Amino acid sequence: MENIEYRISNIESRIASRLPASRFLLLALFSLFMLFALSAFAQEPAYRHFPLIGSRNAIWIISQLHLMFAAFILGVPIFAVIVEYIGVRTKDPKFDRLAKEFTKLLLIAFSTTATFGAIMLFLLIGLYPNFFNYMSSIFFPTFVIYSLLFFGEGFSLYLYWYSWDKLMNKKWLHITFGIMLNVFGTLLMIIANTWVTFMMSPGGIDEQGALISLWGAINNFTWIPINIHRFIANICFGGFIVGAYAAYRFLSSKTDEERAHYDWMGYVGNFIGTAALIPLPFAGYWLGKEIYEYSEPLMIRMMGGELSWLFIIQAILIGVLFIGANYYLWIALSRIKGGERFRKYVKYMLFLLVICFAIWMTPHSLVASLEEARKIGATHHPLLGVFGVMSAKNTAVNLIILTTFFSFMLYQRANKIETVTWAKKGKIAQIIILGSAAGVVIFYGIYGYYVPAAVRIGFSVYQVSAVLAAMILVTILSSLILRGATSMGTIEWGKMPARSQYTLIVLALTIVTLMGLMGYIRSATRADWHVYRVLRDTSPEAFTPTIAYATQMISIITFIFFAFICFIFWLGHMGEKQ
Amino acid sequence: MRKFNISIFWSSLVLLGVSYLLMKYVVQPPLPSSILAMYVGMILFAIFIYVTVEEERMREFLQPIRGLFLDEKKKTWQTLVLIGFPLAIGVYSFNAFSPKISPPAELRTVHPAPPDEYVGLVNPLRESGEGGAKPHEGDLEEHVQKGAEIYFKNCFFCHGDALDGKGHFAEGFTPLPANFRDQGTIAQLQESYVFWRIKTGGPGLPTESQPWNSAMPIWEDFLTDEEIWQVILYIYEGAGVEPRTWE
Numbered sequence: 001m002e003n004i005e006y007r008i009s010n011i012e013s014r015i016a017s018r019l020p021a022s023r024f025l026l027l028a029l030f031s032l033f034m035l036f037a038l039s040a041f042a043q044e045p046a047y048r049h050f051p052l053i054g055s056r057n058a059i060w061i062i063s064q065l066h067l068m069f070a071a072f073i074l075g076v077p078i079f080a081v082i083v084e085y086i087g088v089r090t091k092d093p094k095f096d097r098l099a100k101e102f103t104k105l106l107l108i109a110f111s112t113t114a115t116f117g118a119i120m121l122f123l124l125i126g127l128y129p130n131f132f133n134y135m136s137s138i139f140f141p142t143f144v145i146y147s148l149l150f151f152g153e154g155f156s157l158y159l160y161w162y163s164w165d166k167l168m169n170k171k172w173l174h175i176t177f178g179i180m181l182n183v184f185g186t187l188l189m190i191i192a193n194t195w196v197t198f199m200m201s202p203g204g205i206d207e208q209g210a211l212i213s214l215w216g217a218i219n220n221f222t223w224i225p226i227n228i229h230r231f232i233a234n235i236c237f238g239g240f241i242v243g244a245y246a247a248y249r250f251l252s253s254k255t256d257e258e259r260a261h262y263d264w265m266g267y268v269g270n271f272i273g274t275a276a277l278i279p280l281p282f283a284g285y286w287l288g289k290e291i292y293e294y295s296e297p298l299m300i301r302m303m304g305g306e307l308s309w310l311f312i313i314q315a316i317l318i319g320v321l322f323i324g325a326n327y328y329l330w331i332a333l334s335r336i337k338g339g340e341r342f343r344k345y346v347k348y349m350l351f352l353l354v355i356c357f358a359i360w361m362t363p364h365s366l367v368a369s370l371e372e373a374r375k376i377g378a379t380h381h382p383l384l385g386v387f388g389v390m391s392a393k394n395t396a397v398n399l400i401i402l403t404t405f406f407s408f409m410l411y412q413r414a415n416k417i418e419t420v421t422w423a424k425k426g427k428i429a430q431i432i433i434l435g436s437a438a439g440v441v442i443f444y445g446i447y448g449y450y451v452p453a454a455v456r457i458g459f460s461v462y463q464v465s466a467v468l469a470a471m472i473l474v475t476i477l478s479s480l481i482l483r484g485a486t487s488m489g490t491i492e493w494g495k496m497p498a499r500s501q502y503t504l505i506v507l508a509l510t511i512v513t514l515m516g517l518m519g520y521i522r523s524a525t526r527a528d529w530h531v532y533r534v535l536r537d538t539s540p541e542a543f544t545p546t547i548a549y550a551t552q553m554i555s556i557i558t559f560i561f562f563a564f565i566c567f568i569f570w571l572g573h574m575g576e577k578q
Numbered sequence: 579m580r581k582f583n584i585s586i587f588w589s590s591l592v593l594l595g596v597s598y599l600l601m602k603y604v605v606q607p608p609l610p611s612s613i614l615a616m617y618v619g620m621i622l623f624a625i626f627i628y629v630t631v632e633e634e635r636m637r638e639f640l641q642p643i644r645g646l647f648l649d650e651k652k653k654t655w656q657t658l659v660l661i662g663f664p665l666a667i668g669v670y671s672f673n674a675f676s677p678k679i680s681p682p683a684e685l686r687t688v689h690p691a692p693p694d695e696y697v698g699l700v701n702p703l704r705e706s707g708e709g710g711a712k713p714h715e716g717d718l719e720e721h722v723q724k725g726a727e728i729y730f731k732n733c734f735f736c737h738g739d740a741l742d743g744k745g746h747f748a749e750g751f752t753p754l755p756a757n758f759r760d761q762g763t764i765a766q767l768q769e770s771y772v773f774w775r776i777k778t779g780g781p782g783l784p785t786e787s788q789p790w791n792s793a794m795p796i797w798e799d800f801l802t803d804e805e806i807w808q809v810i811l812y813i814y815e816g817a818g819v820e821p822r823t824w825e
Contacts (some may be wrong), residue, residue, distance in 0.1 A: 297691035304689030306787040330631045346631055354624040368610035369683040370752055376607045380762045389762060453822040499630060
């Protein structure tokens with residue numbers, strides 16, 4: 001018994017003797033934990049991780065979707081108001097119906113855009129708090145203005161939509177609401193562009209990145225050109241999406257009347273999309289020039305470095321847009337009495353477009369195997385190397401634009417017989433003007449190979465000016481020649497084959513992909529900088545993805561956007577049935 | 579004389595075949611298969627557009643195909659096409675994807691962005707920086723001469739005595755050394771860019787787009803900055819091209 005007591009007391013004493021040590025160990029461990037854990041809690045993390053797909057992909061998807069919807073809700077009101085105005089001037093109710101139908105789509109897309117905008121904001125605050133803090137330190141006043149403008153846009157949109165029937169007799173007031181909607185929308189875009197362009201070409205800050213001038217930060221190098229570029233691109237985007245909506249409605253139409261209406265709507269969508277597409281390469285060129293002026297490495301990374309391969313995809317997509325738009329018009333000649341007169345020109349236009357398209361998408365550095373490179377025997381292929389430089393590309397795109405314009409011209413006069421006495425001379429003058437513009441484009445294209453690059457860059461201005469001047473002059477002449485023209489027959493709206501409608505859907509798919517692609521290129525150009533050379537991206541996802549990875553992401557985003565758009569189209573259709 | 583009529587279907591096939599043969603065997607040096615595939619794809623696309631733009635033409639185009647599959651008397655042809663066509667695609671697919679000894683075609687980036695420290699550098703032998711006096715004309719000629727000497731001591735082994743990239747060692751490299759006479763090489767570049775490429779060579783290429791295939795040595799280990807600027811003067815002079823400048 002004594003022995004047992006002794007043992008117990010011995011154990012107790014041993015425990016007692018060890019306790020201070022174990023307590024001390026516990027204390028030390030707990031202190032260490034508190035030291036690290038609380039210090040971590042005390043500091044705001046620079047980044048948080050988004051489960052499964054990662055923070056960068058989450059932001060990439062949401063912001064791109066937000067931008068696509070935003071492009072739609074900014075582009076569509078511009079031509080909705082114009083179409084409504086045409087309706088007032090011509091007193092043709094079909095224009096009013098079209099404008100209203102555009103606006104109905106807008107209404108559904110508006111809330112989706114706002115939702116994606118809110119998600120993007122939450123993700124930015126949550127996943128990239130440091131970056132968001134920094135942007136807030138620079139742009140907070142613009143956040144306030146943006147919120148107010150957002151109210152303005154929302155209210156004017158609802159005002160525009162809900163007062164449509166009530167203000168049928170006060171159209172000017174209704175159109176004023178539409179203009180207000182456009183003003184608010186455009187201002188919203190301009191403010192959002194300040195944040196995006198600041199990230200690329202920051203201004204108005206000191207060497208430490210602290211704000212010196214808010215206006216300097218807003219009016220940075222790329223702000224104005226991106227405002228112009230996005231403004232035009234939004235119209236183009238809206239036009240082609242509306243075209244796709246019309247195609248969907250055409251294909252699901254049950255009556256000839258419906259088919260006729262949606263055929264016409266598709267034509268208008270394609271016309272707006274293509275008309276806005278024509279100046280887009282010029283606006284893009286200007287944006288590129290401004291980027292180059294701001295930072296040479298930035299531009300070289302974009303168009304000479306690894307991102308340059310994505311410009312080959314861009315060339316293909318732009319080619320599809322132009323050829324698709326022409327193809328639609330050529331098919332459309334068949335529904336116009338008199339259109340058959342111009343079919344003979346199709347093969348020549350197609351030939352020219354395909355040749356230009358081939359030059360446009362031929363890369364400067366070829367994808368060649370070792371064996372093929374050996375056979376070429378030089379850094380560049382002697383023939384293809386000629387196509388790979390800007391002289392060739394600028395020439396090709398200007399000729400594509402002229403050809404597309406020519407297609408529109410033929411379409412416009414397909415069923416018309418000129419009555420003015422000087423019609424023949426006028427048409428000869430038009431041919432001379434277009435031929436001269438093509439001549440100027442080709443001349444400077446070839447001459448560009450023989451002059452230094454700095455001089456060559458200036459040639460693009462002559463080429464663009466010649467094309468724009470020719471288009472303006474020929475349009476004026478056309479309107480004069482067709483004054484008092486008699487008709488060979490009406491346009492048989494609705495008599496279009498299904499493939500023409502699928503073409504409209506392909507055009508919409510292409511413009512969405514193109515927007516995703518170019519948005520990625522512009523963003524990826526900054527490489528591992530949130531704000532170029534001011535705030536570095538130190539997250540684990542700051543690497544530039546491979547071309548394959550990036551294009552897969554763009555495709556996924558395009559797919560998601562179309563899933564949403566189909567749902568919106570379906571909702572619109574369902575609402576109408578009810 | 580009887581007019582020879584060929585249906586749109588067959589004329590399209592002939593056009594495709596002839597274009598392919600011309601691009602494959604007549605154009606010299608041969609086009610890489612990636613470009614050939616792209617151009618053939620474009621011709622197919624153009625044929626599709628041309629055929630389908632008019633209803634009657636599309637019907638005419640489809641007539642031989644319809645005729646083949648709907649005509650009961652053409653059983654043998656139907657069998658041949660149904661077996662032969664997928665088989666031909668299978669053979670093509672097998673050939674395209676079977677492993678080859680030669681390395682696959684690569685997507686080269688030829689114009690990476692230069693590091694910041696090289697941006698905006700001007701050749702001090704051609705024109706001085708802001709506020710400085712322009713070098714004397716006679717000095718320029720002397721620098722070009724010195725550049726030529728440096729070139730023939732160091733660079734011509736790869737880039738060739740005619741500056742066309744066909745030096746003695748050229749065949750040993752992949753990709754081939756740059757041909758300075760080509761409008762797509764130094765004529766497209768500012769001197770600052772060429773200075774960077776010579777000074778730091780292949781190992782100085784940026785981390786993006788790795789791995790790089792460049793055997794260009796790090797010339798700053800062997801030449802002074804002035805010598806590099808001199809050789810730049812010479813290669814532009816010798817190739818008969820002007821360096822790129824900004825407006």
